[in-house]
Amino acid sequence: MSKRLLCHTTSTVKSFDQIPGPKSLPLIGTLHKYLPFIGEYQFDRLHWNGLKKYRKYGPLVKEEIVPGVSLVWVFTPEDIETVYRCEGRYPERRSHLALEKYRLDRPEVYSTGGLLPTNGKEWCRIRSELQKGFSEIKHVRSHLDLVNQVMDEFIELRIGQRATFQDFLPELSRLYLEIMCLVAFEKRLHSFTADQISSQSLSSKLIEAAYTANSCVLKTDNGPQLWRKFDTPLYKKLKMAHGFIEEQALKFISQKSSRVASVQTNQATSLLENYLANPKLSRRDIVGMSVDILLAGIDTSAYTTCFLLYHISRSASAQQRLFSAVKHLKRGSVTSADYDGCAYAKAVLKETFRLSPISVGVGRILNKETVLSGYHVPAGTLAVTQNQVSCRLSQYFPGPDQFIPERWLREDPAKQCVSPYLVLPFGHGPRTCIARRSAEQNLQVLIMKLVNRYQIKWHGSIMDSKSLLINRPDQPVTLEFIARE
DSSP states (O other), X not given: OXXXXXXXXXXXXXXXXXXXXXXXXXXXXXGGGGSTTTOSOOTTOHHHHHHHXXXXXXXXXXXXXXXXXXXXXXXXXXXXXXXXXXXXXXXBOOOOHXXXXXXXXXXXXXXXXXXXXXXXXXXXXXXXXXXXXXXXHHHHHHTHHHHXXXXXXXXXXXXXXXXXXXXXXXHHHHHHHHHHHHHHHOOOOOTTSHHHHSXXXXXXXXXXXXXXXXXXXXXXXXXXXXXXXXXXXXXXXXXXXXXXHHHHHHHHHHHHHTTGGGOOGGGOSSHHHHHHTOTTSOHHHHHHHHHHHHHHTTHXXXXXXXXXXXXXXXXHHHHHHHHHHHTTSGGGOXXXXXXXXXXXXXXXXXXXXXXXXXXXXXXXXXXXOEEETTEEEOTTOEEXXXXXXHTTOXXXXXXXXXXXXXXXXXXXXXXXXXXXXXXXXXXXXXXXXXXXXXXXXXXXHHHHHHHXXXXXXXXXXXXXXXXXXXXXXXXXXOEEEEEOO
């Protein structure tokens, strides 16, 4: 028995079977509760489901969505911390299963299922090498000039002096695709030009393929896994979208491979060159990571920026305070000193992460038995944290539904009382998002540039999120940008 269990007397620790939760039926688990029109839960509203379960069952909930696979939903910061402490040296996930199958069925192209589904020593091997140049601050900062360049071009060509957008999301998808391809592959797609706006352009097709593939992942993870036995319509859809992204990644790699012999790792000008110059990475490793960059790098940043603009455009006081902090920027250019010194921009970003994180939480397979909320939880159990729900509970944040960036400033004494395990948009520990620093830099630089140049107004209704593997705005992002004099 683990040391943590020894800290509890037998009378205080309840059994795993005693954890409350929705009733599971033979053969179908709790899938019936997610059926359209008749079910009480929805696969595309995970935070709604989580709040309902929290209110009905309490801070720890057990469920079998898929028969025979028990998972626990975790709500308190103390339990979330325990989950991370039980993840072990090689944190394990249970996600992107169909994506993993597709790649493992193609050993001539891929060495693994990729960073997201792979577990164990093989995950550790590729993670330790792929994060070089991706997670280090000096490398992320070295791309700041490129980020400024692309964002200035985006603002000039797509916004101008004044513009109203019925949906700003497609514009942001193009922006982050362009930044990602330039930084990762040293490739310009010119996504803001008239010919690339066409639905038949490479930019448009890549954006659509990434959205389609990501939309299939959650459904194939949680639904009946018939795709393991034959190609279901959903799995065929995933394969087609992923195949298009793979085709483009292979082209980018081929174009760069001719230079690899003459490029040293410390001379690499892009992530791809960095990988190609690394003798510990095989071509198949690099193909997997290149596809992951294209698959994950567009929607995550675009959706988060939508939520960021939504919150700042609906708070006149927050927008004015941020403008006061960035109005000195010369022509909107953001230097490393500007980035590091703008505490209020960082607070705006963190408050957005609290209210509108990119996912409901993270999943981990516990590598040892433990106690969560007074219940024994055996090793091998899938635990899914519910940070999105917890971050809007009044016991953790006063005014939980209000956008108050000031709560993250040092002068706010309440900041000292916030658990570090509540706001975790990028995860935590060894398996934290590999692109965290790059994503934060892009988000903060963009909001500083936009508020420096424009007054931003929201013209939509109250916006929420839909769960499509990651959280997407549930309505068009209707914004107006008015140039400041």
